[in-house]
Amino acid sequence: MSKNATAMDTLQIRPGKPLRGTTTVPGDKSLSHRAILMGMLANGTSQVRGWLAAGDTEATLGTAQALGVSIERHDTHTLTIHGGNLRPSAQPLNFVNAGTGIRLAAGVMAGQPFESVLDGSEQLRRRPMKRIIAPLQMMGANISGTNDRAPLSVKPSELRGIRYEMPEASAQVKSAVLLAGLFAKGATAIVQPGPARDHTERMLQSMGADIVTEGNTIILTPNGQLNPMNMTVPGDFSSAAFLMVAGCIVPDSDITLTGVNLNSTRTGLLDVLLEMGANITVTETGLEAGEPVGEIRIQTSDLKGIHIGGEIVVRMIDEFPVLMVAALCASGETLVQDAKELRVKETDRIAVMASELRKLGAEIEEREDGFRIIGQQKLSGAAADGHDDHRIAMSMTVAGLIASGETIVTDAACAGDSFPGFAETLQHLGAMLTGEI
Ligand code: S3P
Numbered sequence: 001m002s003k004n005a006t007a008m009d010t011l012q013i014r015p016g017k018p019l020r021g022t023t024t025v026p027g028d029k030s031l032s033h034r035a036i037l038m039g040m041l042a043n044g045t046s047q048v049r050g051w052l053a054a055g056d057t058e059a060t061l062g063t064a065q066a067l068g069v070s071i072e073r074h075d076t077h078t079l080t081i082h083g084g085n086l087r088p089s090a091q092p093l094n095f096v097n098a099g100t101g102i103r104l105a106a107g108v109m110a111g112q113p114f115e116s117v118l119d120g121s122e123q124l125r126r127r128p129m130k131r132i133i134a135p136l137q138m139m140g141a142n143i144s145g146t147n148d149r150a151p152l153s154v155k156p157s158e159l160r161g162i163r164y165e166m167p168e169a170s171a172q173v174k175s176a177v178l179l180a181g182l183f184a185k186g187a188t189a190i191v192q193p194g195p196a197r198d199h200t201e202r203m204l205q206s207m208g209a210d211i212v213t214e215g216n217t218i219i220l221t222p223n224g225q226l227n228p229m230n231m232t233v234p235g236d237f238s239s240a241a242f243l244m245v246a247g248c249i250v251p252d253s254d255i256t257l258t259g260v261n262l263n264s265t266r267t268g269l270l271d272v273l274l275e276m277g278a279n280i281t282v283t284e285t286g287l288e289a290g291e292p293v294g295e296i297r298i299q300t301s302d303l304k305g306i307h308i309g310g311e312i313v314v315r316m317i318d319e320f321p322v323l324m325v326a327a328l329c330a331s332g333e334t335l336v337q338d339a340k341e342l343r344v345k346e347t348d349r350i351a352v353m354a355s356e357l358r359k360l361g362a363e364i365e366e367r368e369d370g371f372r373i374i375g376q377q378k379l380s381g382a383a384a385d386g387h388d389d390h391r392i393a394m395s396m397t398v399a400g401l402i403a404s405g406e407t408i409v410t411d412a413a414c415a416g417d418s419f420p421g422f423a424e425t426l427q428h429l430g431a432m433l434t435g436e437i
Pocket of ligand 1: 029030031100169170171172173175197317318
């Protein structure tokens with residue numbers, strides 16, 4: 001248990017009830033960070049509905065306010081952002097646990113005519129920042145951090161456009177470079193080795209920026225124009241993922257998730273579950289914020305193991321913790337390769353998931369870049385811990401739905417970093433879950 005965990009931080013889960021009914025999931029976290037960071041740069045007033053009010057995104061909103069941006073909150077999810085007037089913050093900008101927040105903001109701050117310091121929790125201070133420091137320095141940015149970690153110091157400098165061949169597909173790196181590119185002299189081109197999520201490109205384009213994608217190359221030519229946005233944030237596929245796996249593995253379930261972002265750069269888990277034999281149907285219902293949106297119906301499924309590696313990994317990088325739970329239920333072998341990035345997320349998600357699931361009796365072979373699981377394992381309820389990592393806490397809760405007896409997840413409140421109302425949503429669908437987070 002983390003030293004901050006309290007009884008309020010704990011969930012008790014019992015198996016035995018099917019999951020049934022219809023629900024929405026909270027707004028997309030990636031889009032909600034970007035709405036703040038780009039809304040504050042727009043030359044006017046942006047309207048954002050369906051914004052995700054969660055730990056990570058509230059941190060980013062707080063940093064925008066520290067930079068003097070006026071943000072009106074009409075209700076928790078509805079914002080008016082008055083863009084265009086950044087001024088120095090007297091305090092370091094505190095991104096708490098938000099890796100996306102700090103990395104994207106580093107690109108924005110590199111283009112400002114004043115100094116800033118970007119910082120966060122102890123957890124965030126352990127995460128690698130070289131991946132954004134290196135390309136931003138190539139652009140002429142004056143950015144540094146001890147051992148290439150936060151706190152990051154950013155000082156004013158003249159930025160120039162670059163051609164950057166990203167060593168790994170990463171939306172955070174691509175976005176930091178593109179956002180800095182808005183303030184650079186000349187065009188910025190990014191060559192990505194695979195299709196990382198493209199929300200930044202879509203949002204910049206909708207705001208009037210000159211940005212084109214040709215194959216794997218994205219070219220941004222600064223045109224001094226960034227119009228305000230008027231958007232509704234669709235539901236987060238990465239939050240839907242926990243309910244999708246739960247719906248597949250809990251007997252006699254039939255659930256429908258509405259208003260979910262179905263951007264194909266995000267839906268690798270859907271492709272994988274379908275290939276595993278999942279009983280899932282998807283109906284596209286329209287477009288929100290330039291992103292395809294739809295309904296996902298999940299019924300209990302006989303899953304088969306699968307081999308995963310290569311390009312699809314980045315399209316489902318946040319979903320591997322919960323995929324581990326699906327793999328434990330599937331028949332045969334599941335092998336995941338090329339996913340070493342999991343080791344530098346909020347926690348080392350390979351090691352932490354393996355050790356937490358072992359507490360429930362699971363057998364998992366850890367690999368440097370993934371894992372191997374022989375499925376159809378019987379799990380027994382036990383005490384597990386969320387490690388202040390939202391996706392670990394939620395994945396262990398899903399595991400508890402199919403483990404015999406009671407599972408207790410401590411340090412579970414971190415689920416609220418991306419999915420506030422996670423426990424209530426499962427309860428609404430019929431899960432036997434108690435505790436307040
Ligand atoms: C994100 C990009 C991904 C993802 C993270 C959100 C984003 O990280 O894991 O949760 O919003 O750009 P990487 O860019 O490091 O793959």
